[in-house]
Amino acid sequence: MKYNVLIVDDSVVARSILGKTVSMVAPKANLYFAHNGKEAIDIVKNNWIDIIFADINMPVMNGIEMIEQLEKDGYSDTIPIIIVSTEGSTTRLDELKRKGIKGYIRKPFTPEKICEIFNEVLGEPDNDN
């Protein structure tokens, strides 16, 4: 199965690195990119998305606001959300888990961590022809 992956981060560097890493894990994945939570919601409403990797700290609409909006719009049960952030607070992580995130990756991350979470949440991607 080919996955549709949405990457949400205001940093072009962060989006690029995460995009390249996801492509290594799932070369056939379709990648979508958003600069903030609002753009991400627009993409989700117009495309089938299998998984979201999102930062917390973003302008316009941050990661937490995005999660809350996705829940209101009825997407939180169908689209797993993985937070990729520089924050390390366990209190914040507990808050995010209560909001239903499926994983948390701290920056800087290794490709192995992305692979582990991807497989855990979605299963091994279809990399065959």
Added chain:
Amino acid sequence: MIIENINLLKELFTSILQQSAFMFAEEIGRESTDIPDKYLLSTIKFTGYASGEISIIIPEKAAAQMFANMLGIDNDADAEKQRKDCVGEILNVLCGQYLTSAAGEAPVFNLSIPKTSKIAASQIEKFISGKKNSASLFVENLKVYITLEIGK
């Protein structure tokens, strides 16, 4: 309680630079004879459990190399926006790591979006002299400055 320790910040910066950008920061270095006149100043503020700010001042040349290394692409001298973004992202990671190391894993902080702008070499001394804690490191023989203020 949060620790205000510039040496901790230096250590974390060195580690993040190495891990993310494959660049090495050294305490003592031989400063390049080609002294840069263009620098980028990036500042991130935090609030919550404690408030403060962290800044990085880095030669544009080093920022360009950092960007190229992080993305595995050729050094694009014209990508000013990308260089600023790259420095901001490194600062973002540095701030997150520092706050966890200095205050523990329980406290919650709110980080601002890093603000990155150009700064002339002649203005660096004035900027640093206004900060409580500052240090410099050599990255690829280019001097990089970091500052830390807690309780601002």
